[in-house]
Amino acid sequence: MRLVIAECQVDYAGRLTAHLPMAKRLILVKADGSVSIHADDRAYKPLNWMSPPCSVTERPAEGAETEAGLTEVWEVRGRDGDTLQISLAAIHHDSSHELGIDPGLVKDGVEAHLQALLAEHPETLGDGWSLVRREYPTAIGPVDLLCRDPAGAYVAVEVKRRGEIDGVEQLTRYLDLLRRDPLLGDVQGVFAAQQIKPQARVLALDRGIACVTVDYDALRGMDRSEDRLF
Amino acid sequence: MRLVIAECQVDYAGRLTAHLPMAKRLILVKADGSVSIHADDRAYKPLNWMSPPCSVTERPAEGAETEAGLTEVWEVRGRDGDTLQISLAAIHHDSSHELGIDPGLVKDGVEAHLQALLAEHPETLGDGWSLVRREYPTAIGPVDLLCRDPAGAYVAVEVKRRGEIDGVEQLTRYLDLLRRDPLLGDVQGVFAAQQIKPQARVLALDRGIACVTVDYDALRGMDRSEDRLF
DNA sequence: GTTTTCATCTCGAAC
DNA sequence: GTTCGAGGTGAAAAC
Numbered sequence: 054m055r056l057v058i059a060e061c062q063v064d065y066a067g068r069l070t071a072h073l074p075m076a077k078r079l080i081l082v083k084a085d086g087s088v089s090i091h092a093d094d095r096a097y098k099p100l101n102w103m104s105p106p107c108s109v110t111e112r113p114a115e116g117a118e119t120e121a122g123l124t125e126v127w128e129v130r131g132r133d134g135d136t137l138q139i140s141l142a143a144i145h146h147d148s149s150h151e152l153g154i155d156p157g158l159v160k161d162g163v164e165a166h167l168q169a170l171l172a173e174h175p176e177t178l179g180d181g182w183s184l185v186r187r188e189y190p191t192a193i194g195p196v197d198l199l200c201r202d203p204a205g206a207y208v209a210v211e212v213k214r215r216g217e218i219d220g221v222e223q224l225t226r227y228l229d230l231l232r233r234d235p236l237l238g239d240v241q242g243v244f245a246a247q248q249i250k251p252q253a254r255v256l257a258l259d260r261g262i263a264c265v266t267v268d269y270d271a272l273r274g275m276d277r278s279e280d281r282l283f
Numbered sequence: 284m285r286l287v288i289a290e291c292q293v294d295y296a297g298r299l300t301a302h303l304p305m306a307k308r309l310i311l312v313k314a315d316g317s318v319s320i321h322a323d324d325r326a327y328k329p330l331n332w333m334s335p336p337c338s339v340t341e342r343p344a345e346g347a348e349t350e351a352g353l354t355e356v357w358e359v360r361g362r363d364g365d366t367l368q369i370s371l372a373a374i375h376h377d378s379s380h381e382l383g384i385d386p387g388l389v390k391d392g393v394e395a396h397l398q399a400l401l402a403e404h405p406e407t408l409g410d411g412w413s414l415v416r417r418e419y420p421t422a423i424g425p426v427d428l429l430c431r432d433p434a435g436a437y438v439a440v441e442v443k444r445r446g447e448i449d450g451v452e453q454l455t456r457y458l459d460l461l462r463r464d465p466l467l468g469d470v471q472g473v474f475a476a477q478q479i480k481p482q483a484r485v486l487a488l489d490r491g492i493a494c495v496t497v498d499y500d501a502l503r504g505m506d507r508s509e510d511r512l513f
Numbered sequence: 514g515t516t517t518t519c520a521t522c523t524c525g526a527a528c
Numbered sequence: 529g530t531t532c533g534a535g536g537t538g539a540a541a542a543c
Contacts, residue, residue, distance in 0.1 A: 058284075071391060093382035094313050096311070097329065104326050145380065
């Protein structure tokens with residue numbers, strides 16, 4: 054990985070045409086050839102970038118470029134003929150570092166994991182509830198969980214990390230379908246999430262859907278096999 | 284902006300829980316307090332990050348941490364109680380740089396601009412064509428351009444930077460509507476883009492929609508008022 | 514302030 | 529290979 058702090062001007066031509074006026078910025082050149090240009094704010098998104106696969110060619114400034122104060126011109130070529138031209142004026146820092154291949158991110162707490170934990174502990178959703186099956190199939194896709202309450206009535210459960218309106222809409226569509234199945238009889242709905250936004254809760258309750266806020270850490274504590282971190 | 288190359292382990296807890304095993308990475312701390320951790324590949328997305336507003340606190344490693352080989356522990360706190368803990372073992376590089384406020388990106392060639400240029404030069408789309416109006420309203424949204432050919436027939440034009448299938452579908456819906464309007468009579472369709480993907484072209488032609496590849500630079504050259512770069 | 518839409522979205526999985 | 533949908537989406541515009 055090469056880190057360069059330099060006065061630079063950048064011109065991108067590809068899906069759109071964009072221009073960065075001359076200013077001091079960070080230029081990152083990674084081992085896969087990819088390039089990104091960062092300002093001194095915003096963690097996530099670079100000002101400009103070129104995703105791999107791409108190639109970088111560097112050349113000294115010539116003629117009018119030199120007169121304009123430039124010292125080097127880098128040209129990055131990507132797929133589809135996208136180009137990123139980086140015109141450097143003054144280089145304040147330039148260092149390279151061997152990093153090796155990253156072992157990669159381990160994600161936990163994704164919706165699938167939450168669903169698995171709830172499937173193992175359906176009593177969290179309601180006393181005496183039992184799991185019928187995960188990913189119960191319908192014509193428009195699988196319902197996250199189908200459970201039964203102690204009276205034998207079916208309950209469709211939609212699981213989200215953060216409960217918003219679209220999740221309620223999704224569950225509503227499933228319920229419409231499930232309720233047409235005479236084998237299931239009346240089906241209740243439960244919207245389960247770690248956090249439920251106020252307007253999602255209002256919409257759910259208006260439609261007779263119960264809301265359950267899930268304590269993820271407590272669920273994890275119930276199941277030792279889930280202790281995969283550390 | 285502070286650049287740190289270090290052996291580090293990272294733990295994020297917020298919208299999800301994620302863990303990065305110990306490895307050599309780049310840690311970027313920007314002037315707005317935001318933090319991002321990069322591996323040696325991929326230009327766009329960091330492995331982990333904390334968006335501003337957030338605060339970083341640094342402390343020396345203690346007790347068991349020291350025995351585990353750690354030297355420093357950084358804790359980044361964001362909104363909603365999100366936390367990013369960066370445990371550093373060996374620091375290979377650490378430098379800070381004053382960058383100042385970036386003048387910002389100037390975007391050109393966006394769809395709106397392409398549409399404006401074509402509106403000024405409808406003859407680019409077909410000999411003798413004239414513009415009826417931009418953003419011609421329909422019940423499902425405005426059509427980019429409505430033109431007339433020399434024979435007086437109407438032509439609906441959909442403008443995209445890169446022509447893909449969804450653009451053809453969009454134009455098809457507009458044409459369906461426009462053709463029901465007896466005042467317009469038969470309406471032809473034109474799909475105009477800087478680049479048209481083969482499968483989009485096939486679909487368009489199959490539906491009797493003409494495809495026009497637009498030379499953006501040539502269009503810009505026609506209009507001096509558009510010389511906003513440099 | 515909240516909500517919706519856009520993005521050079523990126524990225525992975527399903528088909 | 530293409531298509532679809534999620535993302536710790538982020539960020540800007542609209543309301």
